[in-house]
Amino acid sequence: MDPQVFISRxxxxxxxxxxxxxxxxxEDGLHHFMVIKELQYKEENKRDDPINGQxxxxxxxxxxxxxxxxxxxxxxxxxxxxxxxxxQYSANxxxxxxxxFGKLVENExxxxxEKLGNYFDEYGVAQxxxxxxxxxxxxxxxxxxxxxxxxxxxxxxxxxxxxNRMVDQIKxxxxxxxxxxxxxxxxxVKGEDVAALSMRAQRNPYTSLVFVxxxxxxxxxxxxxxHPKSKTESDTISRIVANxxxxxxxxxxxxxxxxxxVTSLVDDTSFDELSMPAAALTTTSQQKVKKVPRTxxxxxxxxxNLFKVPNVYTITFYDVNGExxxxxxxxxxxxxxxxSLKVDYGEAFYEDTAMPTEINLSLExxxxxxxxxxxIRRGY
Numbered sequence: 001m002d003p004q005v006f007i008s009r010x011x012x013x014x015x016x017x018x019x020x021x022x023x024x025x026x027e028d029g030l031h032h033f034m035v036i037k038e039l040q041y042k043e044e045n046k047r048d049d050p051i052n053g054q055x056x057x058x059x060x061x062x063x064x065x066x067x068x069x070x071x072x073x074x075x076x077x078x079x080x081x082x083x084x085x086x087x088q089y090s091a092n093x094x095x096x097x098x099x100x101f102g103k104l105v106e107n108e109x110x111x112x113x114e115k116l117g118n119y120f121d122e123y124g125v126a127q128x129x130x131x132x133x134x135x136x137x138x139x140x141x142x143x144x145x146x147x148x149x150x151x152x153x154x155x156x157x158x159x160x161x162x163x164n165r166m167v168d169q170i171k172x173x174x175x176x177x178x179x180x181x182x183x184x185x186x187x188x189v190k191g192e193d194v195a196a197l198s199m200r201a202q203r204n205p206y207t208s209l210v211f212v213x214x215x216x217x218x219x220x221x222x223x224x225x226x227h228p229k230s231k232t233e234s235d236t237i238s239r240i241v242a243n244x245x246x247x248x249x250x251x252x253x254x255x256x257x258x259x260x261x262v263t264s265l266v267d268d269t270s271f272d273e274l275s276m277p278a279a280a281l282t283t284t285s286q287q288k289v290k291k292v293p294r295t296x297x298x299x300x301x302x303x304x305n306l307f308k309v310p311n312v313y314t315i316t317f318y319d320v321n322g323e324x325x326x327x328x329x330x331x332x333x334x335x336x337x338x339x340s341l342k343v344d345y346g347e348a349f350y351e352d353t354a355m356p357t358e359i360n361l362s363l364e365x366x367x368x369x370x371x372x373x374x375x376i377r378r379g380y
Contacts, residue, residue, distance in 0.1 A: 003031070009324050010035060010316075011075035017240045018077040019226065020233065024320050031320040032327075034084070034222075035077050038247045039070040039335070040311045073311060074243055080317070081224045087331045089371065090216045097205035100169075168201070175199055214370045220315065220333055226359040234355035241343055241361060248338035250307035265291040312337055313365060332379045333367065340364035 003024030007016075023033050172195050179194025196202045228234040268291065315333040316326040326332065346358030371380060 003320050006318075006320050006324065007077060010318065011037070011077065012072060015073065016075040016077055017236060017243065019236050019240060020079070021236075023077050023079060026320060030079060032080055033077060033318055034080055035075055035316050035318060037072060037314045037316070038074045038076075038243075038311050039314065040073045040247075041309060042069060042071055070312070073247065076240060076244070078224060078240075081222050084220075084222045085317070085330060087218060087220065087333075089218070090214065092212050092215045093209040094212050095207050096210050097207050099206055100204070103206035103208075168199075172199055172201065172203060214372075217369075218333075218367045218371065219339075219364060220336070220366075221362070221364045224361040224363075226361065227357065228355065228359070231350075231353045231355070234350070234353055237359055237361075238355075241341075241359070244338065244341055244363070247311040247313075248341055250310050252303050252307055254303065261295050261297055263293055263295045266294045268292040310337065312368070315365065328379065333365070334369060334375070334380060336365040336367045338363060339366050 003022075003026070007018075007024055020030070022028050023030050025031065175195035175198050176191040178191070179189075179198070180191030182194060183189040183191060192203065226233075226237045228237055313336050315336065317330045318324075319327045322328070340363070342362040344360040344362075345356040346360075348357040349355060350357060
């Protein structure tokens with residue numbers, strides 16, 4: 001397929017920046033490339049609802065890009081930079097010290113719950129048949145108590161209490177308490193440390209890991225090395241850098257206030273309280289005498305007190321020989337924000353244009369949604 005025809009299917013003509021100009025060309029080995037699409041939030045409309053006509057909140061953020069909420073602004077068609085095809089995934093866990101009894105429950109609770117589930121199923125069947133409902137109710141609770149009383153957790157606890165391990169535990173607790181008193185005023189030593197030193201033992205915290213979600217969002221970094229060979233290529237690179245900087249930063253629109261003047265009451269400098277009659281000082285008309293109206297000019301073009309949010313981006317890898325939806329063998333990158341842009345200019349310049357002969361552009365994007373298994377099924 002003609003590279004230009006292929007690219008025209010995935011971007012809007014006239015609003016894209018391409019580097020190099022022969023990007024997508026198979027003969028030049030540029031048929032693998034990436035497209036960074038810039039999306040802008042649409043302006044509010046009085047006929048829309050409070051969230052700009054959006055009917056499903058999940059489309060406001062995340063991997064979906066609802067056309068009714070975003071407007072495609074620009075597209076950047078660039079070569080694949082070295083090290084750019086890297087993605088990482090993370091799941092966050094916190095360490096929790098559950099202690100001895102907590103570990104018992106953790107180990108045995110699964111079996112206990114399974115037994116209770118079976119008992120409840122039997123109870124449900126008896127309820128539907130109406131067979132001795134009251135007796136079956138008590139029978140269910142009796143089996144539930146038996147499941148707990150006869151569990152390995154209870155038996156292990158009893159063994160622990162009647163063994164020397166319980167005595168050692170009490171000794172350790174006492175040593176820890178005494179050690180805490182001995183270390184008052186010295187925050188570098190703890191009672192637990194004193195107990196461990198005196199008894200030559202350390203308390204087993206029975207640490208377990210608990211899944212707490214995906215707190216870390218994926219980041220994707222790209223480092224482009226541009227070596228323009230002509231003034232046209234230099235201008236293209238300059239426009240790419242300028243437009244990316246423009247899109248990543250917020251705007252501060254003007255307030256355009258309806259009234260350009262403000263009138264308020266101020267103290268009258270000519271007012272002399274000592275020269276006023278005593279009766280006048282007690283009347284409400286005194287304020288009219290002491291205060292006079294003054295009008296101030298306010299510029300209508302004053303900056304707003306609210307920033308308009310920056311644009312967001314989607315990044316897709318393509319192969320001219322492949323599908324127009326992207327290279328299915330590479331990971332997808334969902335809606336992201338551009339968090340960092342760094343430009344390094346080389347020390348050599350062209351004589352006729354004064355443009356640097358080398359420009360290094362580093363971009364860092366961060367996805368603004370949390371990954372789940374559903375995203376993995378969709379290729380993220």
